[in-house]
Amino acid sequence: MSDKKDTSYPKEKINILLLENISDQAVQNFKKSGYTSIRKMTGAIPEEDLIREIRDVHLLGIRSKSQITPAVLQAANKLQAIGCFCIGVNQVNLSQAMANGVAVFNAPYSNTRSVAELVIGLFIMLIRRIPDKNKAAHEGIWLKESKGSYELRGKTLGIIGYGNIGAQVSVLAEALGMHVVFYDVVTRLPLGNAHPKKSMKEVLQVADIVTLHVPQTPQTKNIINANTLKHFKKGSILVNYARGQVVDLEALSLALKSKQLSGAAVDVFPIEPEKNGDRFLTPLQNLSNVILTPHIGGSTEEAQANIGDDVSNKLINYLEAGITTGSHTIPELAMPLQEGAHRILHIHKNVPGVLSQINTQLSSHHINILAQYLKTNDAIGYVVLDLNKNLSREAMTLLKNIKETIKVRVLY
Numbered sequence: 072m073s074d075k076k077d078t079s080y081p082k083e084k085i086n087i088l089l090l091e092n093i094s095d096q097a098v099q100n101f102k103k104s105g106y107t108s109i110r111k112m113t114g115a116i117p118e119e120d121l122i123r124e125i126r127d128v129h130l131l132g133i134r135s136k137s138q139i140t141p142a143v144l145q146a147a148n149k150l151q152a153i154g155c156f157c158i159g160v161n162q163v164n165l166s167q168a169m170a171n172g173v174a175v176f177n178a179p180y181s182n183t184r185s186v187a188e189l190v191i192g193l194f195i196m197l198i199r200r201i202p203d204k205n206k207a208a209h210e211g212i213w214l215k216e217s218k219g220s221y222e223l224r225g226k227t228l229g230i231i232g233y234g235n236i237g238a239q240v241s242v243l244a245e246a247l248g249m250h251v252v253f254y255d256v257v258t259r260l261p262l263g264n265a266h267p268k269k270s271m272k273e274v275l276q277v278a279d280i281v282t283l284h285v286p287q288t289p290q291t292k293n294i295i296n297a298n299t300l301k302h303f304k305k306g307s308i309l310v311n312y313a314r315g316q317v318v319d320l321e322a323l324s325l326a327l328k329s330k331q332l333s334g335a336a337v338d339v340f341p342i343e344p345e346k347n348g349d350r351f352l353t354p355l356q357n358l359s360n361v362i363l364t365p366h367i368g369g370s371t372e373e374a375q376a377n378i379g380d381d382v383s384n385k386l387i388n389y390l391e392a393g394i395t396t397g398s399h400t401i402p403e404l405a406m407p408l409q410e411g412a413h414r415i416l417h418i419h420k421n422v423p424g425v426l427s428q429i430n431t432q433l434s435s436h437h438i439n440i441l442a443q444y445l446k447t448n449d450a451i452g453y454v455v456l457d458l459n460k461n462l463s464r465e466a467m468t469l470l471k472n473i474k475e476t477i478k479v480r481v482l483y
Contacts, residue, residue: 079413079481083107085390086149088124089132091115093156094379097132104387114346122146130386132156135366136345139163144171151480152389154382158182158369159314160399161287169400169450172418172478176385176397180235181377182369187239189368190312191247194223194280197308197334202360219333224248229278231271231294232313233259237284241265252277256290275302280310287314297322300331308334312368315339324354327361334360338368393455393482402446402453409457412441414482415466417454420475421447429454432469451477 082105089097089111101109115136116124125131125147132154133139139153144167153163155177168175196202199220207214228244230237230253241251242262251265254274261267268274271294275281281303285291295309296319303309309332311318318337326332337355343366344351355361369378388394392408393416395401401418408414419425426445433440433456442457458466470479 079483085129086110086127087130087132088112088128090137091134091156093132093134094375096376096379097154097156097383098379100380100383100387104391106387118143125150130154130390132382132386133162135159135162136343137162139168141167144168144173147171147173152176152386154386156375156378156382159287163399165399166450169448170477172401172451174389174395174401175399176382176389177399178378178381181381182371182374183235183239185371185374186236186312186368187243190236190240190282190310191243193310193312193336193362194228194244194282194308196362197310197336197360198223198226198280200334200360202334202362226250226279227252227277229253229274229281230265231255231274231281231283232285233261233265233267234284236312237282238262240282240284271299272302275299276304278304278307280308282310283313283317285313285317287316292316293319295319295323297325300326303332305331306333308332308336310336312336312338315341315343320354324358327355327358334362336362336364338364339366391482395453401451402448404444404446404453404455406442406444406455409442412457412459415456415458415470416478416480416482417456417470417473417476418478419452419454419473420477421450421452422475425452425473425475426454428473428475429456429470432473433458433466436465436469438466438469 085106085108087101087106087109092113098109098111118138118140121143125143127149128147129149129151131150134157139162141164144164150173152174153168155163157177158179160175160177163175165175204214225248227250230241230251233253233255237253241253244251245263252268252274253265254268254271294317300322323335327335340353355363385397393414394405395403396405417429439459440456444455446453467479467481470476
């Protein structure tokens, strides 16, 4: 955002904590905007330690490992926003963050290409049985044969979850000559010649390769299980670069051993080590034609820089202008800057009459509102007020005293 104003709270006093080795692009963006109190840590930290570390933090940056529990949020008295420098936000207790008036942002699109490219590469490696040939070569065995190796061209790809990543995989797969079918619980416009199916079962029955691109929800937990694996085309391949809870790994292991499936690639697991070097166990280890990777689907230099840029800019725009575009907890508002005014943010419980109280309080004290914006969700309301500069302190006090107030902040 250009021509940002100085915030009322000195930028050098804004404490920013970045966990899990977030890209330096984020650090550079914060520094360019005048923020200097930035602490960067390489890994996630346990809840007890995070409760201690977060007490004076205004902005928190995390990736997928850090768990932001209600206890952590209750200890974060100064926390204004959380930036999830990744696709998902399931590691944050969103209902508690919303109740506390903490904005939560993420980067749902920034690593789409990185995941899609790797998934396509896995298709080729698995359908050519490269993992087996690679293992044999490392063991000194020459395994030059064509048996069980195929081209992607002409094969059918089944995509479960046709969102940002699934759709891009679809386009790349068609470019390689594959036929694409997909299933999504939401009606999606097909790209290219992809064909939607009415059920996941219809996809599984015809696909030579099945790739999963669904979010982690109660509805998607173990959607690939002993029963659904029976519907897979015999000798087909499964790729899961989505979420660790969506596949029953014991059932998948049995399907691979029985040759119902001829190969698999898995990047995400129900339980994952907290840091590099930790012991890792899965039922899929030491199985033929299986590729296991340590949750690296979006781990490219380009993706991490894009994510660092995207999320840090969202956090800066929220701090300096109250813009909540992309927030999962605060209703989305994007307002132009108002010259000759002070801007106040008011987050409150969404009950009838709060806006009326705000206007009554301000008008009864002869405080002129130059501009006002309101957006609500089921739980909270978000009001942005541009007021006369000379009256902003008095207005701040009045707004704090409204019973339903969760958080009030003067921006500039």
